[in-house]
Amino acid sequence: MKVNQYLQGQPCWVELASRDITVSKPFYRGLFGWGIVDLPVPQGTYSMFNLEGDDLGAMYQLPDEMVKAGDLSRWLIYFAVDNLDNTLVDVRGAGGTIVLGPHDVGESGRMATILDPEGAKFALWQAKDHIGAHRAAEANTLCWVELACRQTEAAKSFYSKVLGWGSQASNMENMEYTEWQVGTQDIGGMLKMTSEWGDMPAHWMSYFTVDDCNAKAKQVVELGGAICVPPTDIANVGRFSVVNDPNGAVFSIIELRMGT
Incomplete structure (x- = not known):
């Protein structure tokens, strides 16, 4: 099913931080049939997952220093918000911690990474040109x-x-x-x-x-x-x-x- 809009609070994107992206690519391509498109970014490459050209999520290579420090590969879930700055005020007031951001991702949107009061990590996304995943409610999404x-x-x-x-x-x-x-x-x-x-x-x-x-x-x-x-x-x-x-x-x- 095609997705054209996300409401406040809906999960809208997933992102994999990989210890070895050369291993991750064939695994997810083989398992879910995802296409993978590499996009150049200042930190290296951001690899977008897609089904028949519709974006689903992405992955990136963890920096060498993080791999050497023992950081593990991990998925991160993004939730849509209407106004990121206002939501971050609520995050602080409710006892959460902002660990990254807020910052703009080009013209795609604006994001921040959060720890809830018990330490569970998630991200917030205020869309501009990119709403997030363009498919849901079907196999491999x-x-x-x-x-x-x-x-x-x-x-x-x-x-x-x-x-x-x-x-x-x-x-x-x-x-x-x-x-x-x-x-x-x-x-x-x-x-x-x-x-x-x-x-x-x-x-x-x-x-x-x-x-x-x-x-x-x-x-x-x-x-x-x-x-x-x-x-x-x-x-x-x-x-x-x-x-x-x-x-x-x-x-x-x-x-x-x-x-x-």
Whole structure:
């Protein structure tokens, strides 16, 4: 489905910081069939993912000093905002931290990178010439974003103040789960991290739609990645798996089977 506009608070872009972009390119090209277009930027190259020419997200090479320091490959989720500067006032007031920006990205838009009060990282995007991803709700595109954290009530307060999200409890077996809403649309979720998570920090997870979770998880391994959570059914939703790309970036794939 083509996307022409994002409302305040909707996830609008994903970006991969890669330890080795020469490994990341064939992996994601093979897994999702994404085209990749390299754009020159002052810091090097910004590689745009696309389906049939429609932008979906991007990746870039982590600087050598960050790789040597042990920085891991990671996905970053961007949320649309109507006015970045006003939203950053809300970020500070709600206890968040601005770690990068705000700054303009040419004529494309204006962005900042944020840590929420528990340390989960995300980005904000005020569009100018580039709204973000131009496709959604189809195979090999972003379909869901999920916050894993321990202080769920604090998170509800923070994201409500910053992005205007509504929230409602979801009936998930053996876990506390919340669905995030922009208006009447469910755009993501939040699960409460228990002691079983150990000392893993709070974080955001990207979910990409696939036609066949089992086959796609097998392909992840064939392309050099690894499976963290094997394909698992979610009642009334579908089947998902958490995986690593060859550089260690974590993301999820999900085969949606609503009503099953």
